[in-house]
Amino acid sequence: MNMRSAKTWFVTLAMLLLLPGCWDTKDINKQYLPVVMGVGKGSTEKYKVILQIPDASGRTQILEKESKSISKAIDLIRTDSEKSIELVHLRLLLIDRQVAEQGIVNIINFAVRANDISIKGLVGVIDGDFEKTMYHQISPTPEISSYDFFSQDAGWTPNQSIVRIWEAYQNQNSYTEDMAIPMLKNGERTLFTFKGTAVMRDDRMVGTLSKEETLLFNLFKGKYSGGTIEVAQNTSVLIQDAHIKHQTQWSEKGPSIQTNVVLDVVITESPEGKGNGVIEKEMQEQLSQQFNRTVRKIQSLKSDVLGIGMIFRPQLTEENLKKWKTKWFPKLEQKINVRVNILNEIYFKESANDNENQGQMIKK
Numbered sequence: 001m002n003m004r005s006a007k008t009w010f011v012t013l014a015m016l017l018l019l020p021g022c023w024d025t026k027d028i029n030k031q032y033l034p035v036v037m038g039v040g041k042g043s044t045e046k047y048k049v050i051l052q053i054p055d056a057s058g059r060t061q062i063l064e065k066e067s068k069s070i071s072k073a074i075d076l077i078r079t080d081s082e083k084s085i086e087l088v089h090l091r092l093l094l095i096d097r098q099v100a101e102q103g104i105v106n107i108i109n110f111a112v113r114a115n116d117i118s119i120k121g122l123v124g125v126i127d128g129d130f131e132k133t134m135y136h137q138i139s140p141t142p143e144i145s146s147y148d149f150f151s152q153d154a155g156w157t158p159n160q161s162i163v164r165i166w167e168a169y170q171n172q173n174s175y176t177e178d179m180a181i182p183m184l185k186n187g188e189r190t191l192f193t194f195k196g197t198a199v200m201r202d203d204r205m206v207g208t209l210s211k212e213e214t215l216l217f218n219l220f221k222g223k224y225s226g227g228t229i230e231v232a233q234n235t236s237v238l239i240q241d242a243h244i245k246h247q248t249q250w251s252e253k254g255p256s257i258q259t260n261v262v263l264d265v266v267i268t269e270s271p272e273g274k275g276n277g278v279i280e281k282e283m284q285e286q287l288s289q290q291f292n293r294t295v296r297k298i299q300s301l302k303s304d305v306l307g308i309g310m311i312f313r314p315q316l317t318e319e320n321l322k323k324w325k326t327k328w329f330p331k332l333e334q335k336i337n338v339r340v341n342i343l344n345e346i347y348f349k350e351s352a353n354d355n356e357n358q359g360q361m362i363k364k
Contacts, residue, residue: 032063032081033089039107040096040130042066047099049073050134051085060137070110087116093123093165096130097198097205100181105172105203112169119166125198125205128185136186158218158227158239159211161197172203175321176309180217183208199303201325207301213294216336219244219261220306228268231283235274237265240343246311254331255312261291261338276342283340291336304329 036052045066051074053061063081067073078085093111095104111117126133161180163171171179179200184192197209197217209217218224219242227239241264249256263283270279298305302325309316309324320328 032061032083032085034063034085034087035089036092036094036134037087037090038094038096038126038130038134039070039099040126040134041098045073047073048130049077050131051077052134062135070107071114087114088118090117091121093121094126094134094184095123095181097125097127097183098130100125100198100200100205103203104168104200108165108168108172108203111165117165119164119169121165123163123165123168123181125181125183126185127183127195127198127208133184133186133192136191158224159214160194161209161214161217162223171200174309176304176313176316176324177307178202178303178305178325180209180214180305181205199298199301199305201301201303206303207297209294209297209305212290213297216291216294217305229265229283229287231279231286234269234271235279235282236267236269237279237283237340237342238268240264240266248312248315250312250315254333255328256333257308257311257335259334259336261287261336262341263287263338264341264343266343280340280342284338287338287340288336291338295334295336299330299332299334302330308332308334 032051032053034051034053038048038050038052040048040050042048043066046068047070048064048066049070050062050064053063055061063077063085065073065076065080067076074085074087093107095107099107108123111121112119161182163179163181168179168181171177181198181200183195183198185195187193194211195208196211197214198205199207199209215224215227215229218227222242224239224242228236229239230236243262243264245260247258247260265283267276267279295306304325309329312324312328313321316324
């Protein structure tokens with residue numbers, strides 16, 4: 001073999017050695033891919049971890065273990081499992097209310113630090129029987145998963161809050177904002193029933209918001225699309241657009257803020273003869289009262305879930321920034337004014353001469 005051929009063989013061999021290869025690949029049939037993880041209070045240990053693993057038929061397999069730490073509980077599940085446990089498809093992290101009231105900092109920190117868990121995963125609080133909710137199943141439906149309950153492309157509405165793992169981590173370490181976590185329990189004919197929102201102060205649950213009160217939270221977060229408001233009996237409107245402006249002031253007494261909310265709505269249902277002006281007035285009065293009650297309730301919980309501190313952040317010194325939740329937020333004076341614009345009215349009109357009684361849409 002001449003020198004040129006030897007060099008060619010040497011270069012070829014070196015390139016082959018540099019190829020990554022597929023020696024560490026795993027057969028998907030030898031893996032369990034949980035999509036939901038539940039973390040509750042164990043009967044003998046600090047945590048009980050429950051994993052929901054769907055299969056192609058739409059059924060769900062449940063695996064669980066207890067331990068002093070979440071990572072150890074998952075390791076124990078792996079030990080007794082006939083397949084490897086991979087968390088790369090985890091979409092939903094559910095936390096028992098008892099655990100949430102004691103603090104979730106360890107749970108969120110674990111989820112963020114775990115290399116195989118996506119920080120885009122959603123977080124929820126189970127209000128009710130933890131095991132019953134985690135083990136609850138409905139008839140096999142391969143196209144429906146637990147995390148669809150929170151999907152804005154599926155059944156989500158502005159009466160439900162939504163928070164991802166990275167947002168929970170950010171908020172529990174924030175000087176100027178607290179988090180709101182959706183609350184649920186097992187449904188009768190559905191996987192879950194939405195109950196409202198868990199209000200957190202730092203990493204602990206300190207109160208709740210009803211579904212109606214959650215609407216204000218989502219308005220502040222810009223998540224209002226598709227929201228339906230019932231104004232009075234037989235009168236409902238659909239939110240098309242929302243505009244929010246804040247006027248802030250800082251006096252010797254402390255911070256104050258006036259929030260002006262303008263809602264563009266479409267009437268979806270109303271009694272015959274009830275004018276747009278009457279509906280607008282009713283909505284403005286009702287929502288202003290409701291929103292102001294909600295902000296007073298939130299302030300009594302000493303939890304800045306609306307993120308008012310973020311609005312004042314440019315005006316805060318570093319010292320006041322650190323004291324926002326403990327000193328300044330409890331002194332905050334906040335008022336909300338609501339104005340409503342009706343874009344059009346939708347109703348069905350039956351014509352006496354129309355034998356088919358077809359509905360017509362009339363725009364005003």
